[in-house]
Amino acid sequence: MADNNHGHGEHKSFYEEGGKGIMSWVYTLDHKRIGLMYLVSVLLMFALGGLMALLVRFELLSPGKTIMTAQQYNVVFTLHGAIMVFLFIIPAVPAALGNFVLPLLLGTKDVAFPRLNIFSYYIYVTGAIIAVGAIVGGGVDTGWTFYTPYSSGTSGSVVLMVFGAFVLGFSSILTGLNFIATTHKLRAPGMTWSRMPLFCWGIYATSLIQVLATPVLAITLLMLIIERVWGVGIFDPAKGGDAVLFQHFFWFYSHPAVYIMILPGMAIISEIIPTFSKKAIFGYKAIGMSSVAIAIIGFLVWGHHMFVSGQSQFASMVFSFLTFLVAIPSGIKVFNWTATMYKGSITLETPMLYALSFLFLFTIGGLTGLFLGALSVNVHLTDTYFVVAHFHYVMMGGTVIAFYGGVHYWWPKMTGRMYNEKLARLACALVFIGFNVTFLTQFVLGSKGMPRRYYDYLPQFQTLHQVSTVGSWILGLGFLIMVSYLLASLKVGALAPANPWGGLTLEWQTSSPPPLHNFEKQPNTKIGPYDYGVPIPPKKPGTLEGAVHGTSS
Amino acid sequence: MNILLQWAPFMPTAASHNAPNVDNLYGFIFWLSVVFFILVIGPGAWFVYKYRLKKGEEHQPTPRITHHLGLELTWSVIPLLLCVVIAVWGFWDFMALGVAPADTEDIFVTGYKWGWRFEHRDGTKELNELHLPEGKKVKLVMTGEDVIHSFFVPDFRVKADLPPGRYTSLWFEPIGVGEHQVFCTEYCGDGHSGMLAKIIVMPKDKYAEWLRVGTPLGPGETLEDRGKKLYSDKGCLTCHSVDGSRLTGPSFKGIFGNPQPLADGASVNVDENFIRESILNPQAKVAQGYSPIMPSYQGSLKEMDLNALTAYIKSLK
Numbered sequence: 022m023a024d025n026n027h028g029h030g031e032h033k034s035f036y037e038e039g040g041k042g043i044m045s046w047v048y049t050l051d052h053k054r055i056g057l058m059y060l061v062s063v064l065l066m067f068a069l070g071g072l073m074a075l076l077v078r079f080e081l082l083s084p085g086k087t088i089m090t091a092q093q094y095n096v097v098f099t100l101h102g103a104i105m106v107f108l109f110i111i112p113a114v115p116a117a118l119g120n121f122v123l124p125l126l127l128g129t130k131d132v133a134f135p136r137l138n139i140f141s142y143y144i145y146v147t148g149a150i151i152a153v154g155a156i157v158g159g160g161v162d163t164g165w166t167f168y169t170p171y172s173s174g175t176s177g178s179v180v181l182m183v184f185g186a187f188v189l190g191f192s193s194i195l196t197g198l199n200f201i202a203t204t205h206k207l208r209a210p211g212m213t214w215s216r217m218p219l220f221c222w223g224i225y226a227t228s229l230i231q232v233l234a235t236p237v238l239a240i241t242l243l244m245l246i247i248e249r250v251w252g253v254g255i256f257d258p259a260k261g262g263d264a265v266l267f268q269h270f271f272w273f274y275s276h277p278a279v280y281i282m283i284l285p286g287m288a289i290i291s292e293i294i295p296t297f298s299k300k301a302i303f304g305y306k307a308i309g310m311s312s313v314a315i316a317i318i319g320f321l322v323w324g325h326h327m328f329v330s331g332q333s334q335f336a337s338m339v340f341s342f343l344t345f346l347v348a349i350p351s352g353i354k355v356f357n358w359t360a361t362m363y364k365g366s367i368t369l370e371t372p373m374l375y376a377l378s379f380l381f382l383f384t385i386g387g388l389t390g391l392f393l394g395a396l397s398v399n400v401h402l403t404d405t406y407f408v409v410a411h412f413h414y415v416m417m418g419g420t421v422i423a424f425y426g427g428v429h430y431w432w433p434k435m436t437g438r439m440y441n442e443k444l445a446r447l448a449c450a451l452v453f454i455g456f457n458v459t460f461l462t463q464f465v466l467g468s469k470g471m472p473r474r475y476y477d478y479l480p481q482f483q484t485l486h487q488v489s490t491v492g493s494w495i496l497g498l499g500f501l502i503m504v505s506y507l508l509a510s511l512k513v514g515a516l517a518p519a520n521p522w523g524g525l526t527l528e529w530q531t532s533s534p535p536p537l538h539n540f541e542k543q544p545n546t547k548i549g550p551y552d553y554g555v556p557i558p559p560k561k562p563g564t565l566e567g568a569v570h571g572t573s574s
Numbered sequence: 575m576n577i578l579l580q581w582a583p584f585m586p587t588a589a590s591h592n593a594p595n596v597d598n599l600y601g602f603i604f605w606l607s608v609v610f611f612i613l614v615i616g617p618g619a620w621f622v623y624k625y626r627l628k629k630g631e632e633h634q635p636t637p638r639i640t641h642h643l644g645l646e647l648t649w650s651v652i653p654l655l656l657c658v659v660i661a662v663w664g665f666w667d668f669m670a671l672g673v674a675p676a677d678t679e680d681i682f683v684t685g686y687k688w689g690w691r692f693e694h695r696d697g698t699k700e701l702n703e704l705h706l707p708e709g710k711k712v713k714l715v716m717t718g719e720d721v722i723h724s725f726f727v728p729d730f731r732v733k734a735d736l737p738p739g740r741y742t743s744l745w746f747e748p749i750g751v752g753e754h755q756v757f758c759t760e761y762c763g764d765g766h767s768g769m770l771a772k773i774i775v776m777p778k779d780k781y782a783e784w785l786r787v788g789t790p791l792g793p794g795e796t797l798e799d800r801g802k803k804l805y806s807d808k809g810c811l812t813c814h815s816v817d818g819s820r821l822t823g824p825s826f827k828g829i830f831g832n833p834q835p836l837a838d839g840a841s842v843n844v845d846e847n848f849i850r851e852s853i854l855n856p857q858a859k860v861a862q863g864y865s866p867i868m869p870s871y872q873g874s875l876k877e878m879d880l881n882a883l884t885a886y887i888k889s890l891k
């Protein structure tokens with residue numbers, strides 16, 4: 022095994038092997054290149070969505086008009102939500118990191134259907150262009166949820182925007198299919214289901230939801246288009262439709278979609294924590310199975326978005342109970358991750374800092390979910406800033422933080438370069454602080470009764486809004502620093518060793534970056550992905566090198 | 575540090591029968607969350623501190639602890655039981671909130687872009703203000719006129735959506751007298767954040783007086799001030815300009831004391847009585863050159879309001 026650790030110079034990486042020039046990317050079938058193209062795309066989208074978020078927060082610095090009109094504000098927050106959900110979070114972990122890492126983790130050459138893979142990428146790009154085109158073509162002000170009958174009536178290019186989301190759905194479905202097939206068929210010899218890294222379990226569960234739930238979104242959006250274009254009454258009561266029906270359809274997809282967003286985040290954490298604790302993961306089965314449980318129960322809780330919509334009380338009761346049920350597997354995961362660190366040998370490099378931030382933030386996100394799951398309390402809190410804060414703790418504090426943890430974890434593998442660790446820790450700290458300043462305040466705002474999606478607000482809410490806005494600047498600064506050192510690392514970063522963190526999963530058994538076909542020879546699957554606890558060769562003090570475990574069993 | 579002394583931190587004033595129930599559960603979840611947060615993050619932080627690789631140290635083999643059924647069961651079953659408690663508790667209060675008692679005063683509410691219309695049983699209509707007598711149980715029967723709106727009173731801990739095309743309802747029993755903010759909490763377009771109203775709970779005698787004459791003038795408020803406020807609140811502004819420009823209806827600039835030609839060829843002198851009649855029964859004397867589309871304000875304006883509007887129109891020289 023040791024020969025793989027020398028990495029550079031011995032064999033070519035996929036960057037060289039796959040050919041040079043733009044065409045080598047456009048026509049590529051290599052999952053690693055496709056993953057990287059996704060990565061660049063979603064990061065661009067994150068920047069765009071983040072800019073919108075900063076604008077929203079800036080506008081809320083003072084009541085009344087600060088920098089834009091109500092009309093503009095509504096367009097901007099719609100863009101923020103739609104871009105972050107459809108163009109960033111949903112594809113971020115599975116399509117970007119998953120594409121790059123999944124085949125490596127499984128010890129295979131590529132995904133099951135490489136052509137389908139590049140096809141999904143181009144569908145994604147098409148969807149993104151259509152959606153962003155809708156922005157240029159005329160503001161959409163419906164919010165990312167497109168609630169009817171508002172969306173059936175409002176001006177602006179709703180149809181185009183919705184069509185964009187419709188197209189993006191196909192990309193999501195095809196990627197899901199591809200990963201399911203890959204996981205079933207292409208695992209390295211010796212990698213049984215119970216030896217599969219937890220990242221793969223998470224992506225597998227996610228793919229199942231993507232394949233099963235996304236078609237419902239497609240149908241819903243199609244019906245919305247039919248209503249708007251041909252005036253068929255489906256959701257608009259003025260045309261004989263049912264306004265609340267849309268919400269059922271929408272959340273039937275969009276609640277599972279929340280799990281499409283969070284499960285991959287959890288999957289990354291399940292990789293980072295054992296690696297940086299040098300310890301066997303605690304409760305492998307519990308973590309893996311809880312992903313599947315979340316995927317299944319996640320389909321049955323959509324009605325908890327609609328407790329005050331006039332839905333029957335009996336339905337609300339059932340949805341409330343199921344909502345609490347789905348909280349349990351998430352709790353189990355958190356406990357198991359914490360237990361993994363017990364008696365570990367913990368180092369706090371940047372990916373681990375992100376994982377710890379995740380534990381902190383996701384726990385708050387989960388616990389505040391209890392407030393919203395309880396029916397009577399939900400009545401007070403729903404559609405206030407409490408909800409805004411809650412889902413940002415789960416989606417951003419959870420998924421986005423985990424995503425950046427993953428980016429830092431696999432950056433050396435993807436680029437062959439190390440980033441500046443000091444700056445990376447600084448950025449992580451800023452993001453963590455900025456995030457809490459921005460969103461903890463919003464829980465308070467919500468409890469006090471501040472409704473969401475408000476352009477203007479009563480004077481008593483001003484101080485908290487201002488604190489939140491300042492938080493968003495800290496957050497923005499953190500990300501700005503991150504972009505700069507990551508980009509700089511491409512030019513000036515130290516060459517990455519094959520296994521900078523001392524991980525045991527298969528991606529660390531090949532050079533950084535890997536060769537075109539991922540592995541020079543069949544990787545070793547004789548031991549499980551987290552079989553730490555065998556004697557460890559010394560780590561050279563002050564360097565990241567050498568911390569590779571004896572993998573002979 | 576006074577949040578440590580509160581059972582339900584950050585909640586607004588509790589001003590309805592239902593609010594203390596919600597606050598009890600909110601507080602229970604709040605403090606339970608604090609405990610669980612410590613139970614998760616505490617050990618996590620301790621492990622990171624205790625088992626951190628110190629500078630200059632080398633990785634030592636870690637014990638291979640892979641699972642522990644007892645622990646897994648503990649941290650699944652205990653949270654599950656607590657969740658069941660919360661779920662049942664929440665459902666219990668939710669049912670009480672959903673089923674109105676028989677002796678409520680019913681009021682119709684219409685949400686529209688962008689305002690709230692309230693119709694009392696005696697025909698009194700209000701816009702963006704709802705006056706209620708103290709100690710009365712109230713049920714709101716609500717619908718949306720154009721898109722979905724949502725009626726939210728933080729102080730009462732009640733909220734319900736108003737989908738167009740059907741009725742939804744909520745009920746409450748205010749505690750004491752006072753003013754309570756109403757918000758629209760379902761996004762409804764450009765005026766969403768301005769779609770506010772006030773619920774004003776008054777002592778019984780004051781309420782009876784309000785029913786008769788309307789809201790008494792505030793300190794330092796003149797009749798003209800009140801008239802000006804009503805003029806925009808009640809929507810006169812959308813049809814009658816005050817600067818002489820012609821809208822759907824005639825402008826009021828300088829009309830008082832002057833003759834007004836009517837559609838039937840006659841002419842009247844614009845005085846207090848004509849203004850009053852035009853507001854309550856607009857079709858009685860229709861101004862020449864205008865279509866008779868002005869709605870009657872019979873029932874939705876109190877005696878005091880009529881006086882105020884008349885005084886204001888009179889003041890527009």
Ligand SMILES: [Cu+2]
Pocket residue numbers: 685722723724758759760761762766769
């Ligand atoms: Cu509204």
